[in-house]
Amino acid sequence: MDFNVSVEELQTRFTNLKKKYAQLQREKFSLDISRGKPCAEQLDIAMPLLTTINGYEFDKPDYRNYGFMDGIPELKKVFADVFQVSPDNVFLGGCSSLNLMYDVLSKAWCFGVLGGTPWCKLPKVKFICPVPGYDRHFSILEQFGIEMISVPMKDDGPDMDLIEDLVANDIYVKGIFCVPRFSNPTGIVFSDEVVRRLATMKTAAVDFRIFWDNAYCVHALYPDAPALANIFTIPDAVVDRVYMFASTSKITFSSGGTCCMVTSDKNYASLKKMFSIQTINFDKINQLEHALFLKDASNVAAIMEKHAQILRPKFEAVLSVFEQGFAGNKYVSWTKPKGGYFITLTVMNGTAKKVVEMCKRVGLTLTDAGATHPLHIDDLDSTIRIAPSYATLEDIIQACKVLVTVVDFAICEQLLS
Amino acid sequence: MDFNVSVEELQTRFTNLKKKYAQLQREKFSLDISRGKPCAEQLDIAMPLLTTINGYEFDKPDYRNYGFMDGIPELKKVFADVFQVSPDNVFLGGCSSLNLMYDVLSKAWCFGVLGGTPWCKLPKVKFICPVPGYDRHFSILEQFGIEMISVPMKDDGPDMDLIEDLVANDIYVKGIFCVPRFSNPTGIVFSDEVVRRLATMKTAAVDFRIFWDNAYCVHALYPDAPALANIFTIPDAVVDRVYMFASTSKITFSSGGTCCMVTSDKNYASLKKMFSIQTINFDKINQLEHALFLKDASNVAAIMEKHAQILRPKFEAVLSVFEQGFAGNKYVSWTKPKGGYFITLTVMNGTAKKVVEMCKRVGLTLTDAGATHPLHIDDLDSTIRIAPSYATLEDIIQACKVLVTVVDFAICEQLLS
Numbered sequence: 001m002d003f004n005v006s007v008e009e010l011q012t013r014f015t016n017l018k019k020k021y022a023q024l025q026r027e028k029f030s031l032d033i034s035r036g037k038p039c040a041e042q043l044d045i046a047m048p049l050l051t052t053i054n055g056y057e058f059d060k061p062d063y064r065n066y067g068f069m070d071g072i073p074e075l076k077k078v079f080a081d082v083f084q085v086s087p088d089n090v091f092l093g094g095c096s097s098l099n100l101m102y103d104v105l106s107k108a109w110c111f112g113v114l115g116g117t118p119w120c121k122l123p124k125v126k127f128i129c130p131v132p133g134y135d136r137h138f139s140i141l142e143q144f145g146i147e148m149i150s151v152p153m154k155d156d157g158p159d160m161d162l163i164e165d166l167v168a169n170d171i172y173v174k175g176i177f178c179v180p181r182f183s184n185p186t187g188i189v190f191s192d193e194v195v196r197r198l199a200t201m202k203t204a205a206v207d208f209r210i211f212w213d214n215a216y217c218v219h220a221l222y223p224d225a226p227a228l229a230n231i232f233t234i235p236d237a238v239v240d241r242v243y244m245f246a247s248t249s250k251i252t253f254s255s256g257g258t259c260c261m262v263t264s265d266k267n268y269a270s271l272k273k274m275f276s277i278q279t280i281n282f283d284k285i286n287q288l289e290h291a292l293f294l295k296d297a298s299n300v301a302a303i304m305e306k307h308a309q310i311l312r313p314k315f316e317a318v319l320s321v322f323e324q325g326f327a328g329n330k331y332v333s334w335t336k337p338k339g340g341y342f343i344t345l346t347v348m349n350g351t352a353k354k355v356v357e358m359c360k361r362v363g364l365t366l367t368d369a370g371a372t373h374p375l376h377i378d379d380l381d382s383t384i385r386i387a388p389s390y391a392t393l394e395d396i397i398q399a400c401k402v403l404v405t406v407v408d409f410a411i412c413e414q415l416l417s
Numbered sequence: 418m419d420f421n422v423s424v425e426e427l428q429t430r431f432t433n434l435k436k437k438y439a440q441l442q443r444e445k446f447s448l449d450i451s452r453g454k455p456c457a458e459q460l461d462i463a464m465p466l467l468t469t470i471n472g473y474e475f476d477k478p479d480y481r482n483y484g485f486m487d488g489i490p491e492l493k494k495v496f497a498d499v500f501q502v503s504p505d506n507v508f509l510g511g512c513s514s515l516n517l518m519y520d521v522l523s524k525a526w527c528f529g530v531l532g533g534t535p536w537c538k539l540p541k542v543k544f545i546c547p548v549p550g551y552d553r554h555f556s557i558l559e560q561f562g563i564e565m566i567s568v569p570m571k572d573d574g575p576d577m578d579l580i581e582d583l584v585a586n587d588i589y590v591k592g593i594f595c596v597p598r599f600s601n602p603t604g605i606v607f608s609d610e611v612v613r614r615l616a617t618m619k620t621a622a623v624d625f626r627i628f629w630d631n632a633y634c635v636h637a638l639y640p641d642a643p644a645l646a647n648i649f650t651i652p653d654a655v656v657d658r659v660y661m662f663a664s665t666s667k668i669t670f671s672s673g674g675t676c677c678m679v680t681s682d683k684n685y686a687s688l689k690k691m692f693s694i695q696t697i698n699f700d701k702i703n704q705l706e707h708a709l710f711l712k713d714a715s716n717v718a719a720i721m722e723k724h725a726q727i728l729r730p731k732f733e734a735v736l737s738v739f740e741q742g743f744a745g746n747k748y749v750s751w752t753k754p755k756g757g758y759f760i761t762l763t764v765m766n767g768t769a770k771k772v773v774e775m776c777k778r779v780g781l782t783l784t785d786a787g788a789t790h791p792l793h794i795d796d797l798d799s800t801i802r803i804a805p806s807y808a809t810l811e812d813i814i815q816a817c818k819v820l821v822t823v824v825d826f827a828i829c830e831q832l833l834s
Contacts, residue, residue, distance in 0.1 A: 035483070043481040050702070053467050064460040066452070066671040094511045095703075099696040106523060110537065110561065120527065120537045136694075143694045144527065254483040256702030277553075277560045279516040283700060285467070285673030286512075 002328035029363035074291035097247035097259035130158035132372035148374035157194030187337020199237035225338035325404030419745035446780035491708035514664035547575035549789035565791035574611030604754020616654035642755035742821030
């Protein structure tokens with residue numbers, strides 16, 4: 001809908017949209033495109049994982065017993081193959097990479113990084129937060145009372161000019177959380193140049209750390225999806241700067257996957273020592289099941305193609321409804337990711353909250369407006385995260401049509417006010 | 418051996434023991450009774466757990482997906498049945514109760530307890546440590562820089578007169594770690610009176626917490642093993658004082674068990690909120706497998722009887738070798754636990770380190786002397802922890818015979834010096 005029309009025409013439209021919305025209210029939907037959860041068909045892909053261990057002969061080392069705190073070699077090898085790093089730098093955790101990130105940050109907070117002052121002893125600690133971003137990263141920072149500095153996300157990654165400036169002079173800027181491939185929620189992939197600048201930039205804090213949440217590392221929807229540069233092989237990179245995280249929550253099971261961290265020799269040794277106090281081992285039975293099921297990078301790619309076959313039509317349905325519904329509408333834009341779990345819809349400034357609220361009232365659940373921003377404050381009130389993975393194709397199409405109507409309604413109302 | 422003899426006789430004996438030790442050195446053993454690990458036969462008991470999920474129909478709620486941060490109802494019910502508590506107070510974690518304890522302590526450190534000052538912001542924090550105790554508890558406290566106050570362990574639990582005195586007036590005494598049933602390493606069980614005093618004593622710190630590590634809750638070797646009072650039903654108990662922990666590391670798999678925390682409504686609500694920032698869920702597939710395998714308290718008891726059948730002969734072998742080898746020896750004593758994983762051997766003051774070192778040189782690995790004490794300092798240098806679970810019966814007998822010779826050697830040497 002082109003809104004570049006007369007006030008009279010706008011009023012007519014608004015009257016129509018009101019009627020349409022009233023009709024939606026009568027229809028009583030139960031639609032949900034709020035959560036980045038795999039659907040049941042995706043989870044079915046990993047069902048053989050549960051039986052792959054049947055008949056396995058536990059011998060020496062007996063993985064049923066204590067030990068191997070940082071994980072079993074068989075699974076380290078799989079992740080090393082996927083990421084083209086040495087297995088010696090692959091630390092395996094439990095079922096949640098979020099938990100691993102949390103633990104690493106918590107250790108920096110309580111005990112410091114490589115002999116530095118524990119962050120809890122500093123007058124303040126700040127983190128850079130590309131926005132829009134992942135709400136759970138922000139929640140962790142909020143829990144620790146870490147100040148969040150928003151930096152805009154662009155098509156090729158966060159605004160590096162701003163970041164370089166922020167980290168160069170402030171010793172309290174200690175880190176950044178990134179989702180570098182198919183970023184949550186915009187779906188963009190960091191360009192090689194952005195990765196290079198992040199890995200090599202001068203930071204005032206020697207213990208500045210990048211939490212490289214490679215959650216969607218192998219989660220491409222199309223073969224031509226942009227690759228992510230290997231941050232560990234950037235020339236002149238600051239060696240100990242990066243903790244990379246990945247998990248199989250969206251490869252095998254969201255409830256019982258496995259996860260890893262990849263980091264430098266020094267970080268690894270220091271964290272291994274600290275983690276040894278926390279646990280004797282993570283779940284090695286689960287690690288073994290994953291090693292047997294995932295096998296190697298090429299098999300992981302084959303598994304991910306199965307996921308893509310399920311997800312592609314859903315993503316394409318969203319884009320198709322938006323293209324039709326928002327044709328000629330200059331107040332709305334959206335991302336067209338080649339992978340990951342999200343599409344970001346940017347609506348007219350000042351209307352995102354209203355849209356989410358109005359959708360809720362007709363039975364369509366969207367991610368809360370603001371969730372993509374630190375402290376849930378989206379200054380422009382314009383970002384809406386769309387998660388097309390969990391719902392059925394039919395529901396997604398229906399949901400997006402409802403969304404288009406409501407967005408139009410909010411624009412009309414705002415233009416007329 | 419009775420050492421109440423003349424110096425000449427002692428010298429003759431010492432000469433003989435030297436020869437015997439030289440002979441041991443030539444035999445080159447490879448024996449290990451250092452680790453509280455289940456043996457392979459015990460781990461075999463839980464093998465059906467790995468296939469119990471075969472054919473399970475995941476429906477609604479689909480436990481393969483995200484959610485249920487504090488665990489699935491089916492497994493809460495099992496633990497609730499074992500501990501005779503409400504399932505609403507059972508928080509399920511990952512595969513390690515040590516990790517859960519660590520997390521809870523870490524949250525007190527970073528964020529405080531029920532709105533209290535975060536412990537990291539206090540000038541100091543102290544914990545009471547019954548000694549001898551579990552080295553991994555001490556390591557956690559050491560990592561956080563928490564001051565450890567040793568309190569002697571008696572036959573019915575820690576010295577309560579001392580503890581009541583310590584907690585009554587010092588606001589910085591924030592907690593205590595206990596293994597209340599079949600304590601590590603003495604194997605004693607806290608008496609009802611000790612449990613009552615711990616639950617009801619007056620503490621200067623309102624956020625004083627008992628880390629009730631019920632690691633051996635169902636790990637009896639004999640039907641007449643002493644029971645542990647339910648600390649949650651003590652009259653006039655301080656309601657929010659206790660975090661109880663348990664795991665299946667020595668019921669199912671040490672590498673891939675599951676664990677729980679039981680605590681008051683208030684603690685639960687507060688910790689649930691904090692843990693929600695750390696992870697979306699622990700491993701629910703594993704929780705489900707455990708629920709299907711463990712079933713209920715009575716089935717858990719049946720499983721534990723299978724463990725007892727394997728462990729009993731091993732414990733009895735240790736006691737039998739000691740009884741024979743140390744007959745008449747007034748410098749040596751040992752505990753006779755009715756359950757758990759350890760026997761404590763108390764040798765002549767000033768000889769424990771020497772004994773462990775000499776055993777090592779002939780190929781017998783014992784737990785490091787001092788490991789049972791905070792900062793690895795056993796002032797009397799007299800405590801040796803024996804772990805009979807992992808080795809074969811033959812090896813245990815051999816190991817204990819070597820140990821008897823070495824202990825005698827150390828006594829002779831000391832008496833003659």
